[in-house]
Amino acid sequence: MSSEDLKPAGVIWHNGHVRTEDRNHLLGQRPLTIWLTGLSASGKSTLAFALERRLVDIGHACYVLDGDNIRHGLNKDLRFSHEDRTENVRRIAEVARLMNDAGLVVITAFISPYRDDRRLAREIVGAERFVEVYLSTPIETCEARDPKGMYKRARAGQLSGFTGVNDPYELPRTPDLTIDTSIASPSDCVGKVLAEVIARIAVSKGEKQPTLKDSP
Ligand SMILES: Nc1ncnc2c1ncn2[C@@H]1O[C@H](COP(=O)(O)OP(=O)(O)OP(=O)(O)O)[C@@H](O)[C@H]1O
Ligand SMILES: [Mg+2]
Known part of the structure; x- marks a missing residue:
């Protein structure tokens, strides 16, 4: 059953009066979701927050949805079964879509291990606003980093379901971009992502500005 079928009767979309181009004009940018995927300790959070800092520094309204942070609140009811991981990604994608609708650039930092889940995220956000960045850092490097001691626990058989x-x-x-953080510094990684996305975020000077007359 699709989510469409689950809607109770009487639940109908109510359109607002602010258009996407009004918001883009207000914020001086086009929204985008930059979806980081990769193993634990591959460098997703490090890259996400460094990229957010850089984007804000150059004048873009931006927000990170980080795996561990979101599990402190919105997704604290979820664990790490396949079903819960899917629901984790679905909710994040819906939040990213809302934030994109509000005009923000969103960076997500979730392992998101399943291809179908990432496909669903792209579908929810909208392909035209979705950039998938795969952090291909080798597992040996991730395991050597192991800042939370999770690989050690999983190898010792104390932790099941560890990606x-x-x-x-x-x-x-077919990721839009692949980065191996074992051979690229955090600031190099930021540069690589920026090079890929900046033209999609920046509003060009010649672009038509909405006028009052255009408004509904
Ligand atoms: N480009 C990089 N070069 C060197 N070290 C890095 C790089 N990026 C991240 N690290 C280091 O790798 C470790 C793990 O990084 P991070 O916490 O960002 O991983 P993560 O992918 O968010 O992991 P998790 O999925 O468990 O949250 C940290 O100690 C961090 O300092
Ligand atoms: Mg992280």
Whole structure:
């Protein structure tokens, strides 16, 4: 059953009076979701927050949705079963879509190990606003970093369902960008993502500005 079918009777979309181009004009940018995927300790959060800092510094309204942070609140009821991981990604994608609708650039930092879930995220956000960045850092590097001691616990058999050790990570087949953080510094990584996305975010000077007359 699709989510469309689950809607109770009488739940009908109510259109607002502010158009996407009004918001883009207000904020001087076009919204985008930059979806980071990769193993634990591949460098998603590090890159996400460094990129957010850089985008804000150059004048873009931007927000990070980070895996661990979101599990402190919105998704604190979810664990790490396949079903819960799927629901985790679905909710994040819906939040990213809302934030994009509000005009913000969104950076997400979630392992998001399943291909179908990432496909669903792209569908929810909208392909034209979605950039998938795969952090291809080798597991040996992730495991050597192991800042939370999770690989050690998983290898010792104290932790089940840990991605890359005893839970799958399905490699992205056609990511928009691939970065191996074992050979690129955080600031190099920021540069690579910026080079890929900046033209999609920046509003060019010649672009038509909405006028009062255009408004509904
Ligand atoms: N480009 C980089 N070069 C060197 N070290 C890095 C780089 N990016 C991240 N690191 C280091 O790797 C470790 C893990 O990074 P981070 O916490 O960003 O991973 P993560 O992908 O968010 O992991 P998790 O999925 O568990 O949240 C940290 O100690 C961080 O300092
Ligand atoms: Mg993280």
